[in-house]
Amino acid sequence: MSSQHGAPPPELPQLAPTEHRLPKDSVHYRPGKKERRCGNCTAFQPELRGCSRVAGEIEPPMVCDQWSSLKHVHRLR
């Protein structure tokens, strides 16, 4: 067994523990429409296929009641 793996893995963002995030049922997790989807949401964590607000595996084409536009954030910067 070798312990040499070269460079350390890049750091991934961390999500809050599942119990600190909302269950999908409570936020009506469902298929998204047009721009209103997880892939365009400020809470989506694509590297983890997760969300900072909602627990469980999150798919980019879906959406929930907690959606907030990533485009809006970029306009503010």
Ligand code: SF4
């Ligand atoms: S739409 Fe809901 S589930 Fe999807 S990333 Fe945003 S907050 Fe999370």
